[in-house]
Amino acid sequence: MTSRIETTSARESLWLDGPDAPSYPALADDLEVDVVVLGGGITGLTTALLCQLDGARVAVLEAERVAGGVTSCTTAKATALQATVYSTIRSRHGAAATQAYAAASLAAVERIAELTAANDIDCDLLRRPAFTYAAEESERAAVTREHAAAKEAGLDATLVDSPDLPFPTFGAIRLDDQLEVHPVRYVRGLAGALDDGSSVYENTRAIELSEGSRRTVQTSTGASVRAEHVVVATHYPVFDRGGYFARLEPKRSYCIAVRLASGTPPRGMSISAGDNTRSVRSYGDLLIIGGEGHDTGSDQAQPERYAQLETFAREHWDVAEVTHRWSAQDPVPYDHLPFVGPYLPTSKGLWVATGFMKWGITGGTFAAMMLADAIAGRESPWAATFTPTRLSLRSTPKIAQLGVKYTGNVIGDRLYPGDERDVADLGTGEGCVLRTAAGKSAVFRDDAGVLHAVSARCTHLGCDVQFNAAERSWDCPCHGSRFDVDGAVLEGPAVDPLEPHDVD
Numbered sequence: 001m002t003s004r005i006e007t008t009s010a011r012e013s014l015w016l017d018g019p020d021a022p023s024y025p026a027l028a029d030d031l032e033v034d035v036v037v038l039g040g041g042i043t044g045l046t047t048a049l050l051c052q053l054d055g056a057r058v059a060v061l062e063a064e065r066v067a068g069g070v071t072s073c074t075t076a077k078a079t080a081l082q083a084t085v086y087s088t089i090r091s092r093h094g095a096a097a098t099q100a101y102a103a104a105s106l107a108a109v110e111r112i113a114e115l116t117a118a119n120d121i122d123c124d125l126l127r128r129p130a131f132t133y134a135a136e137e138s139e140r141a142a143v144t145r146e147h148a149a150a151k152e153a154g155l156d157a158t159l160v161d162s163p164d165l166p167f168p169t170f171g172a173i174r175l176d177d178q179l180e181v182h183p184v185r186y187v188r189g190l191a192g193a194l195d196d197g198s199s200v201y202e203n204t205r206a207i208e209l210s211e212g213s214r215r216t217v218q219t220s221t222g223a224s225v226r227a228e229h230v231v232v233a234t235h236y237p238v239f240d241r242g243g244y245f246a247r248l249e250p251k252r253s254y255c256i257a258v259r260l261a262s263g264t265p266p267r268g269m270s271i272s273a274g275d276n277t278r279s280v281r282s283y284g285d286l287l288i289i290g291g292e293g294h295d296t297g298s299d300q301a302q303p304e305r306y307a308q309l310e311t312f313a314r315e316h317w318d319v320a321e322v323t324h325r326w327s328a329q330d331p332v333p334y335d336h337l338p339f340v341g342p343y344l345p346t347s348k349g350l351w352v353a354t355g356f357m358k359w360g361i362t363g364g365t366f367a368a369m370m371l372a373d374a375i376a377g378r379e380s381p382w383a384a385t386f387t388p389t390r391l392s393l394r395s396t397p398k399i400a401q402l403g404v405k406y407t408g409n410v411i412g413d414r415l416y417p418g419d420e421r422d423v424a425d426l427g428t429g430e431g432c433v434l435r436t437a438a439g440k441s442a443v444f445r446d447d448a449g450v451l452h453a454v455s456a457r458c459t460h461l462g463c464d465v466q467f468n469a470a471e472r473s474w475d476c477p478c479h480g481s482r483f484d485v486d487g488a489v490l491e492g493p494a495v496d497p498l499e500p501h502d503v504d
């Protein structure tokens, strides 16, 4: 009943397919440092290295493996041209914020190149042009609008007839000299560049934070770290203070890598401007396609998401085989700007970075640059734009909408008793929420016919989880927590597992 199965998410990522990484020990003894960074992804490791360069002693605490979280689930484009981000930010925040976003993104691209060179990181870094293209005639206006906003923001972007793609498009924006990277090798390289005064600890989850002039982070190993500065770089902020869950909307998206039978993949990095996103880049002789995004916990989480990407690839290239498939979850801020800065309005020495809107390689890097500046006492020109304490009046209806969604889900869940299906009728690979003697149970039957049953009540704030058929997980539609079929937390904000149910 409790045997675990693999989900089909990050474990099949192209970026995790390779030799085992050097491992780091779990935290065994109490420690005192200047800065403790929670999260061993691109944001955390970049922050750690930049703080070390400022002379700080840093400890990085990673709940699992370095670069094994969302950093391993991206398409790994480091670019200041990001679909239609500038027209979106321009409409919500005005020209100054758009310029700050462009400057921060351009600086991040160059910082990645600098850190790679300075630390001799072997991460297949290549300069590439980035494109935002109109896949349909109806997307042409969005491309034109984005080009104007990007130019106003300070990007040296040009309008071109077509990107580097083997099918007709309806105009594109081009920005040269951006970067493609192997994200896992890059982040492991950052970790390897930390020297004796600083250290990385894996399988060490931060579980509690106590305040004071120096903060103490209690960890899952029983040991703790005291530090003047705590950086929360856990993708979705741990500790769940500051109401971040109410300001971030979790989105899922999917990626495949394919090997071509003939021809070569494009050398440009492209993304379509419309809602039906298609993101394209190459990695060696592999072609990577991303897209098919949807809200976390929606019934669109079906295996067809991968099939749609494969169909797109086969329509336009001579595909020999799909070599990898993986997915990502990204928290998108209610007002479409990342949150980078003090964790709470009154925080001194407690910092957060989150909400990179699916552009985490670039956003995570500029966030790290800003946090390192703040910790060293330097002013960042972008701090006011990204401060988590901002209130965007133009976007407050979105907060209300997210709140209504949560309230509606909770009320709906309480009224909905669960499917009346019999457990015996559940086929292999199927999952559903059933009314059982234990209450509402989230029940899944694996390929061997074994039932996995857990409580359907999300341990964050009590919405009912939904079955994600694409990845065989239980996903919460309220704030995006995800659990495996045995209840273990895959994504926060939940920190506690779903309790086991006995449905035999």
Ligand code: FES
Residues within 6 Å of the ligand: 245, 458, 459, 460, 461, 462, 463, 476, 477, 478, 479, 480, 481, 492, 493, 494
């Ligand atoms: S993630 Fe908030 S209730 Fe589930």
